[in-house]
Amino acid sequence: MKNVAGYDLSRLMAGSYGCLGVLTEISMKVLPRPRATLSLRREISLQEAMNEIAQWQLQPLPISGLCYFDNALWIRLEGGEGSVKAARELLGGEEVAGQFWQQLREQQLPFFSLPGTLWRISLPSDAPMIDLPGEQLIDWGGALHWLKSTADDNQIHRIARNAGGHATRLVPEMVALPRYRLLYSAITSSLNSSSTLAACLTPGRMYAEL
Template sequence: MSSATPDADRSEELLAQVCTALSTGTPLLIQGGGTKAFYGGQGSGSLLDTRGHRGIVNYEPTELVVTVRAGTPVAELEAVLEGEGQTLAFEPPQFGGQATVGGMVAAGLSGPRRPWVGAVRDFVLGCRIVTGHGKHLRFGGEVMKNVAGYDVSRLMAGSLGCLGLLTEVSLKVLPKPRSACTLRLELDVPAALDRFAEWGRQPLPITAACHDGEALMLRLEGGEGSVKAAREALGGEQVSPAFWTALREFQLDFFADPAPLWRLSVANDCRPAVPAGAQLVDWGGAQRWLKSAADSTEIRRAAAAAGGHASCFTPGACDSPLHPLPAALMRYHRQLKAQLDPQGIFNPGRMYAGL
């Protein structure tokens, strides 16, 4: 299937491909644009390309809900939302326009606004998936008040395709902010963390906060009056908002460093004793990007000591890219996998070996 294929419902073809794989016991490697192959394990199996199954199924701007097929490029969806003055508030990376909606949900990667509005899973209202029983099922709904039943839809977010083949997803969207500005403040990291804690107790319209190693970058969004008042109160230099796009797309100079890239998720007010390496502090301190050739055990020990976890974003840099799970939690993962994919054909090894 070509990424240039017009909008089309290819769900029957995808279902048939899964049923054939089930009958022959052939593992499937689910892939859209292939832009997030660096994230998680490498996986294995016969390629199942979702890009031909694309297009917006239903969009109700007044209801703030859109239903879209999994192979639809994120950039294409965002362009449609832009026309209505709306957006995917969690800012998923587009990776040069090649990322698909299915991959966006499966990877669960969110951008700079995530701590203030929520993650990908918080915007998933419903979905359709092809299960490991060879059935095409719908879960959830297209209204924000629908909370009945087992929330399989949100389980798909961040599952890296290991639980089933996502064919369609309904998402909550939000209006674009009426006003926005980006500020640069000359602060070091310790001072920035102190400010984050202070500002968190104030009604400031902050929707992104990142220290790039040289200065603190802040984004203010909301009504014109509140943004203007906050800008005057916080001071700093007003700069281009392009910084946030470059951060979301991993295009800052920081990411060009050849050392392995690690993401540490920690409490936003902690100061983990991480190994030597370049650091970028995002999400108001809750996400720390680290460029380091240090041993994975050392990095993860530091993250765990800070009450968090660490994942490696550089393929081949360590044996387990995602932070190893405790035995009890891994047991739950295996039980869930067995329920939805009893033959284990979907993306084996993408999350953890043997899953």
């Protein structure tokens, strides 16, 4: 980020749940729809999938989605017809309906109905595989882990932190404990008090003390 006239506070809004202010102006970049779209499914192990993804990231492939779910790697290709066709021949797998990605986005896949607490774990894209206690769905090519687990909250946070990421408990929500356990509570408190009217925007949403 280029800092010319001070820190751009609007960049802090993503994921803040409204705690840092109100969005009054939004700029959007509109891209044309891809000429060709294709979804593939390959039944491989998680380790094999992660190895494949690491190799694909080094190549100019028109991959717009990578998800590991139900013992299979789901791949979405988007781009020109020629590049999508060439990638399909290279990657292999069976062609499937594209509605999978909408169900994933809307959390309508069977995974999200499993018993247990739903966690959203963000990790560096190059983080090594971690052993999570429960059922998981891996999105963003390994950078986002959805977890259904009955494990202790402290254990989940510790695993995510040790892997260089952080965990957010989504369902059911925490009541007495903060949803985020990052090292930035002091910074967030200062921003919250200086950016909102009497810190009135969703108090206690991210941190119990705010």
